[in-house]
Amino acid sequence: MDGLMQIGEVAERTGLSLRTIRYYEEVELVVPSARSQGGFRLYTEPDVNRLALAKRMKSLGFQLEEMLELLAILDPVPGGPRIEDPAPRLAEFAVIAQRRCAELHAQLRRAEEFADLFRAQLAHYRRERQS
Helix, strand or coil, X not given: CXXXXXXXXXXXXXXXXXXXXXXXXXXXXXXXXXXCCCCCEEECHHHHHHHHHHHHHHHCCCCHHHXXXXXXXXXXXXXXXXXXXXXXXXXXXXXXXXXXXXXHHHHHHHHHHHHHHHHHHHHHHHHHHHC
């Protein structure tokens, strides 16, 4: 099994759950490169990289169909779907990703402001107790 990893190691490396990895196989987003004699899924480094890419897409809210399309553009597999001229679609995805990043930044700013409120309130209560 040189260079091949079982699903547990892949889950640890990618931060994805076993259930998610199995689901991604079921929908053919990321299919393991091999199986052991005992039927265990075996993954290669490119498989892990593909899963990591899928995880990044998911964190930006891309749906499964979009993820499949994006992987066909960004990480095509032999015998997999091909997109003739991916540039226009890739440009659309770039705009979507940029917009979603901006939304996440705004959400983070709101969360930080909320956390600052707690810190300020805590500092106020501590000062009152010392008085």
